[in-house]
Amino acid sequence: GVFGFDDFRPGQEKIISTVLGGRDCIGVMPTGAGKSLTFQIPARILPGTVLVVSPLISLMKDQVDALVRNGFRATVINSTLEFEERRDRMRRLRAGEYELVYVAPEGLEGGLRNFLGGVRVSLVVVDEAHCISEWGDDFRPAYRKLRGLKAELGGVPILGLTATTTRKVVGDIIRQLG
Numbered sequence: 001g002v003f004g005f006d007d008f009r010p011g012q013e014k015i016i017s018t019v020l021g022g023r024d025c026i027g028v029m030p031t032g033a034g035k036s037l038t039f040q041i042p043a044r045i046l047p048g049t050v051l052v053v054s055p056l057i058s059l060m061k062d063q064v065d066a067l068v069r070n071g072f073r074a075t076v077i078n079s080t081l082e083f084e085e086r087r088d089r090m091r092r093l094r095a096g097e098y099e100l101v102y103v104a105p106e107g108l109e110g111g112l113r114n115f116l117g118g119v120r121v122s123l124v125v126v127d128e129a130h131c132i133s134e135w136g137d138d139f140r141p142a143y144r145k146l147r148g149l150k151a152e153l154g155g156v157p158i159l160g161l162t163a164t165t166t167r168k169v170v171g172d173i174i175r176q177l178g
Contacts, residue, residue: 009034016041019123019159024150026129026160026173035161036063039125043072043099048122052102055128055140060102067100074100078107094119105131105142108149121153126177129160133172136165143176150178 008016011029015038018025029035043050054060060076067074075098077089093101094115103112130136132143150158160173 024158031163046122048120050100050123052125076102126160129173130162130165132176133169
């Protein structure tokens with residue numbers, strides 16, 4: 001198919017079907033196990049935009065460039081953008097032109113969060129979801145502020161993705177993301 005392979009890797013199909021069914025999900029998958037496919041396929045199928053919250057601005061552009069090469073309508077909205085470029089991308093986001101939009105968790109602390117109320121978001125992906133937990137090594141306070149996003153966006157499904165983690169951290173992710 002369009003993704004260039006025939007079979008799912010372990011866990012991918014289950015995550016995809018859960019998300020397409022409108023249910024929240026946590027995917028614990030090792031790095032390199034094809035995490036991004038778990039939201040690329042829903043992005044292609046679901047009406048609206050998949051919002052990807054990712055902690056690494058340096059990696060976002062690479063991920064978006066790869067998606068665009070694969071024929072996805074994808075972009076990044078973060079603090080590195082000039083005002084005009086950001087305004088243009090926000091306008092296009094509201095118009096429903098993007099299948100996937102990458103944002104940093106800190107980027108959801110300002111005006112963008114309110115703005116999303118007027119956008120058709122089909123799925124929120126929280127990548128590196130262990131960053132929400134104080135029990136983990138990579139705690140990022142901005143991740144805590146993601147609490148409530150599900151309700152604000154009309155009960156949109158949340159997909160939390162993380163590579164390796166403990167039961168305690170998984171419990172924390174579930175609680176924090178609601």
